Amino acid sequence: MQKPHLELSQLGIEFPGANGPFIALQQVDLQIARGEFISLIGHSGCGKSTVLNLVAGLLQATTGGVLLNNKEVNAPGPERAVVFQNHSLLPWLTVYQNVELAVKQVFRGQKRKAEMRDWIEHNLALVQMQHASDRRPAEISGGMKQRVGIARALAMQPEVLLMDEPFGALDALTRAHLQDSLMEIQARLNNTVIMITHDVDEAVLLSDRIVMMTNGPAATIGEVLPITLPRPRNRIELADCATYNHYRHQVLSFLYEKQRKIEPLPSQAALKPAPGVKRA
Amino acid sequence: MSTTLPNRWLRARSWLPQRLKLQRLSEQFALAAVGIAAFLLCWHLVAGQIHTSLGSFPGPLQVAEQWSGLVAEHRQEKAREAAFFERQHQRHAAALAEDPTAELVLRPYRGRPTFFHQIQTSLLTVLAGFVLASAIAIPTGMVIGLSNRLYAASNPLIQLFKPVSPLAWLPLITILVSALYQSEDPWFSRSFVVSVLTVTLCSLWPTLLNTIVGVNSVSSDLNNVSKVLRLNWWTHLRRIVLPSAIPHIFTGLRLSLGIAWMVLIAAEMLAQNPGLGKFVWDEFQNGSSDSLSRICVAVLVIGLIGLLLDRLMLLLQSKLSWDKTAVLR
Numbered sequence: 053m054q055k056p057h058l059e060l061s062q063l064g065i066e067f068p069g070a071n072g073p074f075i076a077l078q079q080v081d082l083q084i085a086r087g088e089f090i091s092l093i094g095h096s097g098c099g100k101s102t103v104l105n106l107v108a109g110l111l112q113a114t115t116g117g118v119l120l121n122n123k124e125v126n127a128p129g130p131e132r133a134v135v136f137q138n139h140s141l142l143p144w145l146t147v148y149q150n151v152e153l154a155v156k157q158v159f160r161g162q163k164r165k166a167e168m169r170d171w172i173e174h175n176l177a178l179v180q181m182q183h184a185s186d187r188r189p190a191e192i193s194g195g196m197k198q199r200v201g202i203a204r205a206l207a208m209q210p211e212v213l214l215m216d217e218p219f220g221a222l223d224a225l226t227r228a229h230l231q232d233s234l235m236e237i238q239a240r241l242n243n244t245v246i247m248i249t250h251d252v253d254e255a256v257l258l259s260d261r262i263v264m265m266t267n268g269p270a271a272t273i274g275e276v277l278p279i280t281l282p283r284p285r286n287r288i289e290l291a292d293c294a295t296y297n298h299y300r301h302q303v304l305s306f307l308y309e310k311q312r313k314i315e316p317l318p319s320q321a322a323l324k325p326a327p328g329v330k331r332a
Numbered sequence: 333m334s335t336t337l338p339n340r341w342l343r344a345r346s347w348l349p350q351r352l353k354l355q356r357l358s359e360q361f362a363l364a365a366v367g368i369a370a371f372l373l374c375w376h377l378v379a380g381q382i383h384t385s386l387g388s389f390p391g392p393l394q395v396a397e398q399w400s401g402l403v404a405e406h407r408q409e410k411a412r413e414a415a416f417f418e419r420q421h422q423r424h425a426a427a428l429a430e431d432p433t434a435e436l437v438l439r440p441y442r443g444r445p446t447f448f449h450q451i452q453t454s455l456l457t458v459l460a461g462f463v464l465a466s467a468i469a470i471p472t473g474m475v476i477g478l479s480n481r482l483y484a485a486s487n488p489l490i491q492l493f494k495p496v497s498p499l500a501w502l503p504l505i506t507i508l509v510s511a512l513y514q515s516e517d518p519w520f521s522r523s524f525v526v527s528v529l530t531v532t533l534c535s536l537w538p539t540l541l542n543t544i545v546g547v548n549s550v551s552s553d554l555n556n557v558s559k560v561l562r563l564n565w566w567t568h569l570r571r572i573v574l575p576s577a578i579p580h581i582f583t584g585l586r587l588s589l590g591i592a593w594m595v596l597i598a599a600e601m602l603a604q605n606p607g608l609g610k611f612v613w614d615e616f617q618n619g620s621s622d623s624l625s626r627i628c629v630a631v632l633v634i635g636l637i638g639l640l641l642d643r644l645m646l647l648l649q650s651k652l653s654w655d656k657t658a659v660l661r
Contacts, residue, residue: 144654
């Protein structure tokens with residue numbers, strides 16, 4: 053059998069707490085093929101970000117480990133590029149310089165100056181941001197910043213793209229737009245992607261598999277839902293598609309029936325629509 | 333202190349049509365003029381009522397008179413200096429005409445330093461002290477800020493020395509300088525070194541503390557970016573930490589410069605080192621009928637120079653800092 057591209061094996065992590073160690077994650081097992089798009093979904097505090105940080109190497113596992121191409125990962129590196137939730141651009145650099153910092157670091161000694169410039173411009177063009185390359189992050193909108201964050205990650209030519217709720221802070225229209233861009237780019241470059249999301253529609257629309265996590269402490273993978281909808285996917289056509297709605301239903305039932313947060317809700321809040329059910 | 337205000341303030345301002353902006357600006361000027369006029373009037377009225385051992389307290393008119401007096405004195409002194417050198421040159425020319433191989437010495441002019449010479453000395457001293465303080469505080473702050481252990485080790489010392497008054501440092505520094513700074517042909521006079529070191533010791537704390545805070549407050553997201561990119565220590569410092577800390581560092585520098593100027597005047601007064609402080613002290617000891625007015629001139633000039641130094645720092649900040657949203661006031 054072919055070895056998986058990225059493997060999470062028996063992954064677990066404990067944090068030291070006041071009353072002994074706090075087990076945040078345990079027994080997370082997942083095998084991801086090259087070019088696969090995985091969504092991690094679960095309630096807040098279930099350890100989704102912890103999984104992503106373990107793969108990124110920003111956290112160290114207590115048990116088990118992460119294997120990329122059969123090699124253990126225990127430190128951060130550009131082959132596992134991260135797109136952060138709040139873009140994390142350097143505010144004192146222009147859009148171009150932000151991408152340049154990454155490109156210079158990753159391709160030092162491999163690309164010549166002109167090649168680097170072409171590569172930076174190519175990646176900015178991928179996210180349709182070349183028109184703003186001389187602007188600073190403070191001068192562009194939230195959606196544009198997130199695009200630049202994606203361009204910076206793509207410019208590292210990563211084997212795995214890790215996205216921590218990349219569109220969480222954006223309004224619904226911008227989010228839909230960026231989701232379409234991301235699908236297009238992923239179809240073209242065939243990146244392996246792990247994306248954290250709270251948004252059920254986003255997960256179903258973008259993913260090849262949805263990994264649903266149980267509530268913490270000692271969170272782990274509850275169910276894995278393969279999404280076999282044909283690509284390219286069109287959000288408008290899918291809105292009436294029975295299979296699509298079936299997938300949505302499965303995710304929703306996992307989140308709000310099987311893994312309902314046990315905290316009692318005040319009666320007023322219970323009447324409001326639950327977060328994550330809004331349509332993209 | 334610079335504070336960050338919401339962007340919409342700036343945006344709302346740029347919406348204003350040009351004419352409205354001009355109107356607002358002229359209004360500001362008018363109000364400032366009213367404030368100054370009211371102050372001068374109160375001063376004038378109150379001053380006449382106060383009688384001191386040196387006559388009645390000077391009002392704005394007497395002070396303005398003394399200002400012209402000081403300017404005239406400075407002009408006279410310069411004319412005397414020019415005449416002194418003119419006489420020397422004439423003498424030298426005559427000597428050379430007699431004997432072309434004559435060895436000539438150009439004697440320096442040793443006149444009394446005027447008010448404006450004292451200003452020059454003070455400015456030079458404060459800048460030297462401030463530059464030295466910054467050169468120590470910024471690198472030290474960065475190193476301390478990057479290490480939690482170093483911070484824990486040095487913080488008690490910083491907190492201990494920060495509140496020490498310049499007047500307490502001065503005797504120690506004077507003794508130390510006269511013990512350690514001994515040379516046949518010194519570059520700087522001893523009094524200059526004493527003043528500079530006092531200014532440095534008192535003014536480096538705000539820059540040091542603000543640099544530490546700035547370095548410490550690099551967002552964890554940017555630190556993660558740096559880790560993912562595997563930036564080495566030096567690149568991390570140069571590309572992530574230093575720019576993050578720049579707004580804080582400037583806040584510290586502005587506070588430091590203000591303190592440096594205040595400390596300098598006190599140090600000059602106490603140690604009889606040349607400068608504006610000595611001018612004030614000399615006038616106080618002099619006790620002539622003009623003394624009070626002259627001291628008032630010095631007070632106003634000291635304030636004005638402090639104000640200008642602060643504005644200069646602001647200008648530098650607006651040129652060098654990337655954070656243009658920080659409202660500069």
